Amino acid sequence: MAFCRRWSPLLKNAAKLHIMRATSTSANPHQLRFVKDNLAKFPGCSGSFTNELFFTDSSTNETIPIYRIMYNTGEIVENVEDPQIPKEIVLKMYKDMVLLNIFDKLLYESQRQGRISFYMTNYGEEGMHVGSAAALSSDDLVYGQYRECGVLMWRGMSVAQLINQCFGNHEDEGKGKQMPVHYGNKNLNIATISSPLGTQLPQAAGSAYAFKMMENNQKCVICYFGEGAASEGDAHAAFNFASTLDCPVIFFCRNNGFAISTPSDEQYKGDGIAGRGPAYGINTIRVDGTDVFAVYNATKKAREFAIKNNRPVIIEAMSYRVGHHSTSDDSSAYREISEITKWTTEESPIQKLRLYLEAKGWWDQNAENSWTSETKKLVLDTMKDAEKKTKPAWKEMFYDVYYEMPSHIQDQMKEMEEHLKKYGEHYPLSSFKSE
Numbered sequence: 001m002a003f004c005r006r007w008s009p010l011l012k013n014a015a016k017l018h019i020m021r022a023t024s025t026s027a028n029p030h031q032l033r034f035v036k037d038n039l040a041k042f043p044g045c046s047g048s049f050t051n052e053l054f055f056t057d058s059s060t061n062e063t064i065p066i067y068r069i070m071y072n073t074g075e076i077v078e079n080v081e082d083p084q085i086p087k088e089i090v091l092k093m094y095k096d097m098v099l100l101n102i103f104d105k106l107l108y109e110s111q112r113q114g115r116i117s118f119y120m121t122n123y124g125e126e127g128m129h130v131g132s133a134a135a136l137s138s139d140d141l142v143y144g145q146y147r148e149c150g151v152l153m154w155r156g157m158s159v160a161q162l163i164n165q166c167f168g169n170h171e172d173e174g175k176g177k178q179m180p181v182h183y184g185n186k187n188l189n190i191a192t193i194s195s196p197l198g199t200q201l202p203q204a205a206g207s208a209y210a211f212k213m214m215e216n217n218q219k220c221v222i223c224y225f226g227e228g229a230a231s232e233g234d235a236h237a238a239f240n241f242a243s244t245l246d247c248p249v250i251f252f253c254r255n256n257g258f259a260i261s262t263p264s265d266e267q268y269k270g271d272g273i274a275g276r277g278p279a280y281g282i283n284t285i286r287v288d289g290t291d292v293f294a295v296y297n298a299t300k301k302a303r304e305f306a307i308k309n310n311r312p313v314i315i316e317a318m319s320y321r322v323g324h325h326s327t328s329d330d331s332s333a334y335r336e337i338s339e340i341t342k343w344t345t346e347e348s349p350i351q352k353l354r355l356y357l358e359a360k361g362w363w364d365q366n367a368e369n370s371w372t373s374e375t376k377k378l379v380l381d382t383m384k385d386a387e388k389k390t391k392p393a394w395k396e397m398f399y400d401v402y403y404e405m406p407s408h409i410q411d412q413m414k415e416m417e418e419h420l421k422k423y424g425e426h427y428p429l430s431s432f433k434s435e
């Protein structure tokens, strides 16, 4: 009834309008209301009408092309300008990619030796980490999934900080609360990695929304995720939030072909992750993730666009997951090991950049030898130091979970304290930092 009371004057006016129009033309009273217009103006869609009955065929649409500017010979594609990135930056790109590769080998082995509990390698994805990170500003906020160690290295996380996290010693920023490779660094604007897939995507949209609300905002958010994580509902919600709420965020999909043992063709249909962008009203590019310069150019443009227009962008970077999913996986159970060779030789992002550098006369075998032995030594020495360091004080496990410790956690901490007073001799307390 309330509805009727509130709306009845409007309805009366609408009726009046109808009568006015209907009486204003003598030839055809409906002429003004019925126009042979081909343009639809529904609130939910303003397209054109058709009288052909057909379903849009998902398989005949053209796929979004893959942007690249470098051949696997290290040469820049004809008629494309050399990226003109200063020598010291390109050298840092290459050195970080090699460092990441060596870091992965040694950390992976350390898990096999029982020195750390878990590890995930980044083989084959070095180009997209370094290419994208180099195109950002250090103020931009990074949300990662877990396989983006090269981004953190570029940002300035030291080998010691990364290794202390993997060893969970008292110098780990997270105080041993997380599994290895769940890095985070507040000072470097890197949100801590969390294991449940996809959670970082809506969080990134939210952070970008907060940036947009800041006066004269000059920063954006970048959110990395795998094509497998893009199957989570969170990814779809994040794309829609970011698009409808105009958030300056770069959604960077690392499409390495696998979600553990599920190949990408079992993970989605249609034109991959990039194909979803236009459907959400998001500007999108697909890029060759093994071409560090293509990734750099795409991310740089995406950043400028996102900040200038307060809009999201999707980058789908194509690559191949060369390593096993993690130390808990054996990928020979679900793929031919022979298919990997191509990605470690002619399609290796490191190899391509090395060829580019050598052609410029900026790198040679001597430089390669000294950089690889220097980094090997750094990683091995740092691991030795890290395992000598005590674990965090046991009380740390109760802190920093909630901003203020709730009473039930306080009770648990007290209980633990009393328990250790009685039975402490049965625990290896000396390997934990004293309070």
Ligand SMILES: Cc1ncc(C[n+]2csc(CCOP(=O)(O)OP(=O)(O)O)c2C)c(N)n1
Residues within 6 Å of the ligand: 147, 195, 196, 197, 198, 225, 226, 227, 228, 229, 230, 254, 256, 258, 259, 260, 321, 325
């Ligand atoms: C919500 C959730 N479901 C499942 C898992 C188990 N899981 C961890 S990694 C992973 C595969 C993710 O693949 P992708 O996003 O493509 O990233 P990639 O590992 O290939 O880099 C799965 C299924 C999880 N961590 N969280």
